[in-house]
Amino acid sequence: MLTIGVDIGGTSVRAGVVEADGTVLAEAAAPTAQRARSLDDTVAELVGDLAAQRPVAAVGLAVAGFVDPDRRSVAFGAHLPWRDDAVVERLTDRLGLPVVLEHDANAAGLAEHRVGAAAGASVAVLVALGTGIGAALLVDGAVYRGAFGVAPELGHLTVVRGGRPCPCGKRGCLERYCSGTALGRSAEELIAATEDFSLLRATWERAEPVTGRDVAHAAEAGDVLARRVVDEFAEWLGQALALVADVFDPDVVVIGGEVSASADLYLDRARRRYADEVTGGGHRRLADVRAAVLGGRAGIVGAALDARERAAQR
Known part of the structure; x- marks a missing residue:
């Protein structure tokens, strides 16, 4: 049985035909439309093109937004046009295939599991x-969603009272200090506060945003300021891992997302901070903290495998 996974983000929609072992056989992509029905059209066109190449049994959608507990509607997505939209029913009718809906972080977590x-x-x-920070929790292989389908929102835990403003409306959220965006913001603040040389200074002086990727590349090249920023990021990640362990007590934590591509720069330091910060450190087993292996395809693979499992249950 082949299935299609569709990863629907704020910038692009990416789709792929996926085998049972997670192998992606064919892919297609398009920009994310800014109108609800136009986004339907985009999904339908991508799925149609892929389904014309290989016979598929079902379609899974991984969406960057709030999914209702029944997984039939998209309640809200900050960068998507769907609002309280019955996406599953509408696209099932249009595609002539069973459609399954999932939050994108849950889909990625499912794929890694x-x-x-x-x-x-x-x-x-x-x-x-x-x-920002996306998160997923799987218990005995099943995704835990919470009572209203939005758990776990780790990125919006308040870690600095009155800290950096967050697009969610709060201040001091974890993702303002521990994300790709946070790497760039921290670098800009440090450059403004010092005269030290940095490969990043020219970008900052041109009033261009410093990105997390810029910081990672500079750190890999030996830039001292960028290295300081990455070390600070690692400390925040270690603190976040301790919070995760205190609440969920997992046996495995997977670090995914774009920043995971640079895990060699920060993961060991984050593990040490985690061991120091966790309650009962030195007297309990710690989670195995690993970098993700599926990269940018995790959402596609997870959505497709979710669709496969649901189709097999019918």
């Missing part, structure tokens, strides 16, 4: 570090 870094874990947590 089934065929990636968290394979075989009893309690697994995915922490996806990108523009």
